[in-house]
Amino acid sequence: MNNQIYGYVRVSTKDQNEERQVIAMKNFGLLADRIVIDKQSGKDFNRPGYKKLLKKLKPDDTLVLKSIDRLGRNYEEILEQWRIITKEKCAAIVVLDMPLLDTRKEKDLTGVLISDIVLQLLSYVAQTERERIRQRQAEGIAAAKARGVKFGPPQLEMPKEFFNLKKQWKEGKISARKAGKILNISYQTFLRRAKQ
Structure with a gap:
């Protein structure tokens, strides 16, 4: 059987558009049925599309990524998945935005060293960016709450x-359920608002 080439595309949320990555895959020569898309965070590798793709990969197949952070944003896990794909599965990886990360090419010891250093550096950058995004979100939420x-x-x-009805409920003259019915709201909503 011929060696297969697969593309892996990931966006963090359902609202984000994967089109830029898909176009890059098609420009590389991939057909649509060879592109796997996950719309999920890169914090870990518990993603349905990625799991299926990993099972499909055979020796001498190739996995194409637009950039290393599309694989994931967890430093240790990116390195581990890279090892699984290239060493255990004996498949190749091509990172389109970083030509140094192309394991299809026969490399001497210096080339392997350089690609390992670049991979570690880019994995570190991907995780650091994820942590910065989370910090900015937390700071933004805190600032909004303060306002x-x-x-x-x-x-x-x-x-x-x-x-x-709130006054009657506090005096014990009416139940929250009865007050909710009168107001045409759930008793939980009545209780929540009455306790505010």
């Missing part, structure tokens, strides 16, 4: 009767 920005769905506007 009074509320997260989650907007609160329902309570009818005028709410305040009277």
Whole structure:
């Protein structure tokens, strides 16, 4: 059987567009049915498309990536997956954005050393970028909360009767369930708003 060439494309969320990576794969000569796409974070390798692709890889097959961070963003795991693909599976890897990371070529000891150093450096950069993104998100959320920005769905506007029913509930004259029914809201919503 002929050696196969597969492309692996990953975007972090369902909203992100994978088209740029897919175009790069097609320009490399890959057919659409040879491109595997995951829409999932690169924090680990528990991704359905990647797992299936890894099982398919045979010796002398080739895995094409647009950039190393599309493989993942965890330094240790990128190095481990690289080892599994190139050593255990005996398949080749081509990273389009980094020609030094092309294991198809016969390399002398110096070439292997250089590609190992580049791989480690790029893996480190990918994980560092992921950590920076998470830090920026946390800082942005904290700053928004400090400004009074509320997260989650907007609160329902309570009818005028709410305040009277809240008073009755606090005095033990009415149950939360009955108050919720009167207001046409769930008793959990009534309780949450009454306790605010």
